[in-house]
Amino acid sequence: MKDKQGSDMSPVLIKQGDKDSLAREWHSLQSCESHYFRQAKAWLVDDNVLVLDYVEGESLLSLDSEQAALFLYLLPQIVRAISVLHQQGWIHGDIKPSNVLFDKRYLKITLIDFGAALPINTMISSQSSIQLTPGFSPESRSYQNHKVTEKDDWYALWQWVLQLKKQSEQGVLTQRESKQLARWLMWLEMKGC
Template identity: 35%
Template sequence: MSMLKAVIEPQERVRCQVLATHSRAHEISNELTHYTKHFDAAESLQREWVALQECQGAQIQKVVDVDWSKLQLTLEFDQSAIPLIEFEPKDLALFASLLPSVVQALKHCHSKGWVHGDIKPSNLLYVPQLQHIRLIDFGASCRTGTSREALSDWQATPIFASPNQKGGEGLVETGDDWFSLIQIIDQVMPYAHDYSINSTLIQWRKALSLEI
């Protein structure tokens, strides 16, 4: 089992109020180049679609199609991409080397006015051909500065979410994503026996802490 999956696998994103599930199971196409996400509410589809459109970039999952009548969003599926949740202890040096790419992807979204809202290993894909990280699943994304008190519901993966995000308090901030990334680093640290890798992780943790 991977070093991250053992801790994280049971932790799925939850809705923080008891409302209808925002999206149903994905359907993978026969060609394995895309999958379709089904929504129960137009508002949820609208938010995720707009976030993906406004955050378009090389490190962001691509939208293939949107069907407003069926409340469906078709998204790119890259067979070669490896979720960080699949990384093993032997991949720790690679994980550390990819942190700048994770930060770059998040800063790109933040510069467009969006907070991803669900940064966790399964939403961070390593793309070997490009040697960078790609962000997927913008279902929990919100515009920076959104008041959580004004939201009818919100989503979070408890093990990675900031206290305000879990409690539905305050404003959506870029620090929410940085907090989640720090939690990922903290989960990896016990496996960092190599001095150089350990030092790199500590340096990143300190730098990210300043962003919260």
């Protein structure tokens, strides 16, 4: 959206944080382009502020076990978003439900919060700080000699799908959905999880 003078009037998100995670987010989003990621517009280094495109949507954290079919519908998009990021040489580093937005109107997802993103094969020891989410990060990621790889993101997604499987054991999923879930788990295990 432009005003009469041609200036960009699109809505933005102002994100404050620590310098290291904002730097990782800025550099990863400058290196990676996809409709699956919101773009960074500016990094105000002295103010520790990142200006990002505003993206409509709700976090997938808001999905409950009754919406498992919707998650299974969105899972191919999540896999494609992660794959696109990997193809561009980056690891997200914090794949989890709260870092995926879902736009109900267009049935599309956006991967957010690149504060833990690193180039593939970066040694953890080269970072002054690192962000981990218990339950979604492989234990090895907390070791100083850990080199980040695609497996880190696939492990996080595998943990997420495992959580859904545990919920599905309560009879929430149809037989077809349970089989679909089992196939996704098998695929993720082939990725090294």
